[in-house]
Amino acid sequence: MASSSKTEQKKMLILKSSEEEEFEIEESIAVQSGTIKNMVEDDFTLIPLPNVDTETLIKIIKYMKKHGEKTKSNEKDIEEFDKEFVKKSFTELKELVLAANYLHITSLIDLLCQAFADRIKNKSVKAIREIFGIPNDFTPEEEAEVYEQHKWAHEEGKEHIDHSAY
Amino acid sequence: MKGRLSHPSTPIPNDFVRKTGKKRGGYNCGRCGLPKKGHVCDFTKDSINEVPTPTSGDAKSFVSPSMSSVIRPQPPPPPPPRQAVPQLRRALSFDDIGVTDESPGSDDDDDEREELLDLESELDISGSGKLPANCLWEVLKRLPPSSLLSSAKVCKGWRDVSRRIWRSAEELRLGVPVNAQIGLVGSVLKKCPGLVKLSLRMKSDVDATMLACIAFSCPNLDSLEILTSDTSVNRITGDELGRFVAEKRCLTNLKMEGCSNLGGFTLSSTSLSALCLSDLFCHSKMVFNCPNLKEISLEFSRQENDNTDLTAMVDGLGKSCPRLQNIHVASVRLTHAVVLALTAANLRGLRMLSLVLGSEITDASVAAISSSYSWLELLDLSGSSITDSGIGMICNVFPETLSNLLLALCPNITSSGIQFAAAQLPNLELMDCGMSICNPDLDSPASQKNDNVELQRTPSSKLHLIYQKLIIKHSRLKKLSLWGCSSLDSLYLNCPELNDLNLNSCINLNPERLLLQCPNLESVHASGCEDTLVETLKNQVSDDFTAEDYFPCKRLPDGSKRIRVPLLYSPQPFDDAKRKRRISKQRSAVLVY
Numbered sequence: 001m002a003s004s005s006k007t008e009q010k011k012m013l014i015l016k017s018s019e020e021e022e023f024e025i026e027e028s029i030a031v032q033s034g035t036i037k038n039m040v041e042d043d044f045t046l047i048p049l050p051n052v053d054t055e056t057l058i059k060i061i062k063y064m065k066k067h068g069e070k071t072k073s074n075e076k077d078i079e080e081f082d083k084e085f086v087k088k089s090f091t092e093l094k095e096l097v098l099a100a101n102y103l104h105i106t107s108l109i110d111l112l113c114q115a116f117a118d119r120i121k122n123k124s125v126k127a128i129r130e131i132f133g134i135p136n137d138f139t140p141e142e143e144a145e146v147y148e149q150h151k152w153a154h155e156e157g158k159e160h161i162d163h164s165a166y
Numbered sequence: 167m168k169g170r171l172s173h174p175s176t177p178i179p180n181d182f183v184r185k186t187g188k189k190r191g192g193y194n195c196g197r198c199g200l201p202k203k204g205h206v207c208d209f210t211k212d213s214i215n216e217v218p219t220p221t222s223g224d225a226k227s228f229v230s231p232s233m234s235s236v237i238r239p240q241p242p243p244p245p246p247p248r249q250a251v252p253q254l255r256r257a258l259s260f261d262d263i264g265v266t267d268e269s270p271g272s273d274d275d276d277d278e279r280e281e282l283l284d285l286e287s288e289l290d291i292s293g294s295g296k297l298p299a300n301c302l303w304e305v306l307k308r309l310p311p312s313s314l315l316s317s318a319k320v321c322k323g324w325r326d327v328s329r330r331i332w333r334s335a336e337e338l339r340l341g342v343p344v345n346a347q348i349g350l351v352g353s354v355l356k357k358c359p360g361l362v363k364l365s366l367r368m369k370s371d372v373d374a375t376m377l378a379c380i381a382f383s384c385p386n387l388d389s390l391e392i393l394t395s396d397t398s399v400n401r402i403t404g405d406e407l408g409r410f411v412a413e414k415r416c417l418t419n420l421k422m423e424g425c426s427n428l429g430g431f432t433l434s435s436t437s438l439s440a441l442c443l444s445d446l447f448c449h450s451k452m453v454f455n456c457p458n459l460k461e462i463s464l465e466f467s468r469q470e471n472d473n474t475d476l477t478a479m480v481d482g483l484g485k486s487c488p489r490l491q492n493i494h495v496a497s498v499r500l501t502h503a504v505v506l507a508l509t510a511a512n513l514r515g516l517r518m519l520s521l522v523l524g525s526e527i528t529d530a531s532v533a534a535i536s537s538s539y540s541w542l543e544l545l546d547l548s549g550s551s552i553t554d555s556g557i558g559m560i561c562n563v564f565p566e567t568l569s570n571l572l573l574a575l576c577p578n579i580t581s582s583g584i585q586f587a588a589a590q591l592p593n594l595e596l597m598d599c600g601m602s603i604c605n606p607d608l609d610s611p612a613s614q615k616n617d618n619v620e621l622q623r624t625p626s627s628k629l630h631l632i633y634q635k636l637i638i639k640h641s642r643l644k645k646l647s648l649w650g651c652s653s654l655d656s657l658y659l660n661c662p663e664l665n666d667l668n669l670n671s672c673i674n675l676n677p678e679r680l681l682l683q684c685p686n687l688e689s690v691h692a693s694g695c696e697d698t699l700v701e702t703l704k705n706q707v708s709d710d711f712t713a714e715d716y717f718p719c720k721r722l723p724d725g726s727k728r729i730r731v732p733l734l735y736s737p738q739p740f741d742d743a744k745r746k747r748r749i750s751k752q753r754s755a756v757l758v759y
Binding site: 094097098101109110112113114116117120121122123124125128129132134135136137138142143146147149150151152 | 297298300301304305306308309310311312313315316317318319320321322324325350353354
């Protein structure tokens with residue numbers, strides 16, 4: 001049933017971005033994505049990803065390549081790479097997390113979500129809304145209720161040293 | 167204890183068993199908050215368009231009452247990502263909601279599906295900046311409690327996800343601020359009824375109302391920690407604590423600091439397995455009716471006039487807690503009588519015994535301990551008056567099992583005793599001899615001025631106490647602590663497994679009489695040491711050189727080699743290319759019990 005010949009050592013896949021650009025990648029690396037893995041099991045070699053634009057796809061391929069070569073010796077190297085990887089703007093990170101979510105790359109989702117969490121930690125509600133571009137959809141009564149239920153002896157914008165855990 | 171690791175930066179709800187709670191009556195549409203029944207959500211069309219399969223068009227037009235079933239034949243689109251199936255379902259079900267009379271809460275599956283729908287309905291790729299709900303979950307779950315509370319105020323979707331995270335929280339660590347009212351803690355605890363582990367660092371005073379609040383809000387609690395700080399006083403009394411413990415039937419771990427106000431108490435619990443109380447002081451009665459207690463740690467305050475009857479306490483402990491495996495008691499009033507009470511108890515499972523700060527604990531106590539408990543894995547008699555003969559007894563009795571030996575602040579032991587211990591205890595992995603090879607009189611500032619004069623006057627019998635040397639060769643030793651051993655002059659270590667070496671404040675350690683052959687050494691603590699010593703350490707630790715090249719050895723008549731620590735050697739240049747070692751020069755002060 002396998003369409004690839006058994007003698008072939010490195011099976012290559014082609015990933016196609018939403019802008020129709022194609023990228024070749026080794027199967028062994030690409031299957032870090034659960035989505036791609038499933039499609040490979042169904043014998044696809046050309047994998048269209050209409051949800052992922054070219055720029056984001058390039059970054060994701062870069063991530064998968066780095067993590068695909070994970071061995072005992074280059075753990076620190078990969079840590080450094082991860083640290084640099086999340087030094088991006090919010091918009092870029094958002095695009096990445098949507099793509100990672102769609103592609104089901106758990107380690108990347110974790111990395112990006114942690115980066116988000118680190119950035120919104122201790123920020124005020126207004127700041128968070130601005131960062132994510134989320135409108136306030138509470139009615140005044142609901143807003144009062146949620147404020148009441150989520151009180152913790154602090155005011156907006158102040159340092160939360162006492163309240164965040166040690 | 168369950169090994170739940172909290173993420174270092176987010177010490178709150180970490181562990182959940184299920185992502186979606188089974189919420190009965192999910193009546194409201196996740197998007198607009200209006201009841202689902204019979205309404206067509208404005209967002210429906212958008213979300214269907216976002217479904218990444220070309221058959222979304224089909225989904226839209228496919229309207230049928232039988233759609234309430236989850237299973238649906240998969241159309242074969244060019245990529246059929248399996249993960250997109252829920253999105254397909256979502257698309258269908260939005261239609262569903264518009265058309266059929268779906269009665270919510272019909273069965274568990276439907277509820278769960280509705281939950282899934284609600285979560286997934288956050289997906290809005292049109293760019294208003296929302297995250298997909300499962301990603302939002304992942305982000306919010308990594309936030310500390312205060313940020314999580316803030317996040318609920320952002321918008322309705324965030325409020326809902328945040329609420330679910332609270333509900334699924336099993337572990338919570340809170341820092342309670344200075345002027346906090348009990349109501350605040352109560353309101354937070356109410357959000358997480360599934361809480362299993364709770365840790366509170368109190369910056370404001372704590373009393374029995376907190377216990378009542380916890381008892382009320384956390385029915386499933388099995389682990390509780392109440393930690394105090396400089397600004398807070400623990401006013402819980404013995405009776406109140408006793409009542410709490412007796413009523414909380416599933417409590418297995420309890421840790422409490424600042425226990426000076428407990429007074430007399432009786433703790434009765436069949437579930438309690440680990441107990442840790444600190445800052446104890448003046449307790450007329452300390453009774454532990456905990457047949458399943460495995461670990462107990464009692465730290466008494468260092469104040470004078472502590473009139474607690476330790477002997478009676480230990481006596482009772484021995485009788486009512488037969489399953490004890492780890493005992494730790496720290497008190498300046500520990501005496502030989504207490505040790506005798508302990509040995510009389512015949513605790514068969516005892517593996518770790520730590521009786522510290524008792525300067526009245528002597529070699530006789532060691533004899534008693536070794537005759538009753540010969541299977542100890544950890545023995546800590548720091549601060550006691552035992553001598554090298556006590557060490558000899560320890561080596562006689564415990565060679566097979568002892569892996570941790572702690573004898574810090576024992577002024578009457580010498581380096582020969584320590585060397586003997588290292589030689590005779592093959593399973594030793596940790597040894598702590600901090601502040602034991604030192605002579606406080608000599609090190610005091612007053613005497614240092616007249617250094618030369620002092621030395622001349624010191625009788626030769628004591629001279630050997632000043633320039634002590636330590637030679638340790640051990641195949642299993644992993645951690646060695648010689649902090650504050652100011653009388654230590656030379657050190658030779660040949661320990662292939664050694665990871666951690668503490669030489670803080672070894673001020674008289676001669677860099678020319680130092681030789682470390684420990685290839686696995688990861689950290690060496692050398693704060694308070696001379697710069698030359700630190701340099702030497704750095705050089706030694708970064709190279710791997712072999713012993714033979716390096717120092718003279720003398721063959722003795724019986725064929726054994728006696729290795730002499732070299733008086734002079736030239737340090738090799740620091741070579742980055744070799745295997746990396748870390749030296750951590752810590753600013754930490756010397757640990758004093």
